[in-house]
Amino acid sequence: MIDRFNIAADILKLDESIRQRLQRPEKQIVVNFSIVLDNGKEQNFEGYRIIHNTALGPSKGGIRYDTAVNLEEVKALAAWMTWKSAVTGIPFGGAKGGIICDPSTHSKRELEKITRAYTKSLSDIFGPQKDVPAPDMGTGPDEMGWLMDEFSQLHGRIVHGVVTGKHLHAGGSLGRVEATGKGVSIITLLALEKLKLRPAGSTVAVQGFGNVGIHSALFLYEKGLKVLAVSDVSEALYNPDGINIPELILYYNLNNKSIKGYPNSVTIKHEELLLLEVDVLIPAAKEDVITRQNAHEVKAKIIVEGANGPVSSDADAILEANNVLVIPDILANAGGVTVSYFEWLQNTLVEKWGVNQVNRQLENILEKSFETVFRTVKKYNVSPRIASYILALQKVAETQSVKEVALTAENYKQN
Template structure:
């Protein structure tokens, strides 16, 4: 019997009836979670435990604005699970952030950490604001007041934030300093994604894109596709997309399409990625007006014929509407949730190998773990060592998930959820429930 959501609570339980068909990030995640739970024959109690956050915190954040006004923002922190270790997850500042989105992202972090064998649980945080409309001083006051409200939540052995949408290295520095001031000592390990001068790890900024490319190359090897002259399309040209494009370019691939908010850009002979990166850096991080490729729409970009498609922009970019038109052999999910649950079956039927987000973009949390380890030791690694260890962990994780895929004759995404959920469930049973 399928697991179904109780409309009167956040609990999930077994009940006869059709599966929900709502295309939302949380429901997409739950569709995949339900499949793995049924395959693993999870008991109802364990299913409910792993479906629901262990802690949800909502706070009001009063901030004195530069013009003297008092404005109150709303902030969230959701700890989905801490069975494997301290919870870990990003903090985003965005005008449309809400508790349901944060819950979905926190659960993704649990499975992501388990997939790459990082000893963290999953968490996520958010503040509903538009950081583009706030001055640096207002952002600092907002961040510090939010941190003060989370002193009983954050901690190097409890919950460790990191940068996400709308936040950056400087935001993490403010969190670390505020937490340290209240602790009366410097606590560098309370956040990751900090500037290296105050305990950040070398290689952290490029880690997610590097991880995407590592597992993509492993998948190409499984299919017998050489990276040299392979046709690659990258949606999104931010940190993850631009790094992924650059590293695939350096492997000899022809990156025939890239895009950002200004639209898509196509060149059948291959785009000069270093030139595109330089252009974007000089054009306020936008490709608008780039002349090294012909303009196309983002919708057309996704449907280009290619060996590898890397969606590294937003959620729900490939749905049941456009999935039949996808012509890639491999899709490597650089973004969280770029493919809806309803599109998975269509892509599987077409023979597309999808590397799921909880594996493909786990390079960021892997190097965040490295940063946490370095902070705890007070000993820091070279960038070459960080990259070498990241590549090894990502390759090992890909092979583990590929083996599960072969064992159960399921997709890579299903295999990733099966592996992650089994690992967390087995750990929960060993630890037991404190009463």
Template sequence: MLARFNKAADMLRLSQEERHRLSRPAKQILLNFSITLDNGSEKNFEGYRVIHSTVLGPSKGGIRYDTEVNIDEVKALAAWMTWKSALVGIPFGGAKGGINCDPSKLSRTELEKLTRAYTQALADTFGPHKDVPAPDLGTGPDEMGWLMDEFSLLHGKIIHAVVTGKHLYAGGSLGRVEATGRGVSIITLLALDKLKKRSTTTTVAIQGFGNVGLHTALFLWEQGVKVVAVSDVSAALFNADGIDIPDLIAYAGRNDRSIYGYYHAYPILHNELLTLPVDVLIPAARENVITAANAAAIKAGIIVEAANGPTSADADKILREKQIFVVPDILANAGGVIVSYFEWLQNVKNETWNILEVNSKLEEILEKSFREVYATARNSNDSLRDAAYLLAVKRVASAQQAPDN
């Protein structure tokens, strides 16, 4: 990601001082705290919160619970949030947080204690107009509800806008759960339209069938797109005639959220999915799955990055030489942060929007952002990724140079 920032900085002719101010986090917080486990023993945890930028508004970014969480990962993800928010015109900066833990080995009671302890440690950092967290890997509406409740208790009043991704009854927004997947599907359809391809004759392979991959697959299926391959950690499936996505979702719901053993598709190797002869490849799992080692074998004409950082920097050049139309992550998966902004705005204004309003506003922002990125790429003869970073970095740099900053 730093290489992509530096390229944008070169194009903008930013000074070394400007580069340092834009690339380095404004604040890094390392936490060390303990909770009492269900068996009565004490367990220590290490947590992080990185505020990358507040130039455009309150910092915004998720909290992840995972055994691989570390300060370098959190710093990179916080910067991603800065550029993503700037690109789609949302008045937020970037942040990220996490706790190094295995949430699958903690009880619900222990997860609540963990979340409340983390919130207590960051009570002076969080705030509706300071730093607004959200769910991420290993967290969800329950954790965000506990965070809101603990923050509210510490401040003596209910403060819904301190966090997004909450349950509806706790001040959440309609459309938030499926927002990232819906956004990916919107961007995919915009890319198909721009390249004059009919959605009803398009084939798609989706790596990842978690929240983002599942909803992306569902919304594309509803638009008549033929989803021929999907995968999760347990299995990769292929059906040349298209997979019945609602049926697969129902199957996974009965099978502990796993697609393993689904009988209306053939099992394939996980790596095979990335190189299938499809029109669109959507990596919706983890980072660095498209690298210099496999980029040359990719046959899809379009890649829509639903995951954060699925394409390594050294693979970018290969994909460009192959003239593959790559929609970068900071545009493709921005639906989540956009609807997070809608939730925050509804909380701040004490409003409730209906689902049609949420979805129409989401589509409007994504269409405008896609047009801007595409036009910039065409004008500068650059990739969509270079254009996206150029626009995002320019907006933050311009705001940072303003007199009040």
């Protein structure tokens, strides 16, 4: 991320002090807390909350539960949230949080205790106008509901807007579960249109069959694209005639959330999926799957980044030289934070939107963002990735500068 940040900052000729401000988080909070496990023993946990930037509004970002959670990872993910919100024009800053734990080894009662203890430790950080968490790896609507309830108890009133990704009955939004995948599919269709390719009959490969991959594949299948390949951690599947995605989803749900053994396809190597001759490749699994080692072998016309950071910076120039259109993560997978904003807005306004309204608003925001990015591509003669960073940095830097001038003036008056 830093390499791309620096290229955009150089183009904008950002002042060094502003550049450093935007690279560093505003706050880094490390918390330690203990809970009593079901067996009566006490266990200590370490958690983090990084507030990267609040120039555009309250900070926004998920909380992950994983044994690999670390401070540097959380800092990077918080910055990603800042740029995603800025590119889409959402009035949020960026944040991220995490707890070092393996949720699969804890009972539901223990996970509730962990969530409530973490919330209590950060009760002065969270708030609808301050910092708004959301689900991430290892967390979901249950954890968000516990967080909201604990925060509400601490503040003596129900505060629905302190967190997003909640169950519908607790103030969640329709369309939130599928939002990131829906956003990826919207961006994919816009990218196809940019290259004058018709959706019907266009081919796609999807790496990753979690929430993002499933919904991306399903929405694109419904739009007439032929999904030639999908993969999860267990297996990579290929069918030259196209995979029936609704059928595969049914199989996945009945097969312990795994595509392994799905009959109407052949098995290929995971790395082969990335190099298939398709119109669209959607890496929706993990970071750095396309690097300088394999970028020259990529045959897709378009890469739409469903995951964060699936293309390493050392692959950018290779893909660009080979005329591969890469739609970057901070635009491609921003559907999740966009519908999180809708949930927060509904909570704030005490409203309830129908799913059609949510989807219309999502399409509207992403289409406008896509158009703005490509106007910036033309203006600066850069890739869509660098154009996205230029837009985000410019917006945050200008707002940051105005706020700092106002703060300086206020301090001067007081003195």
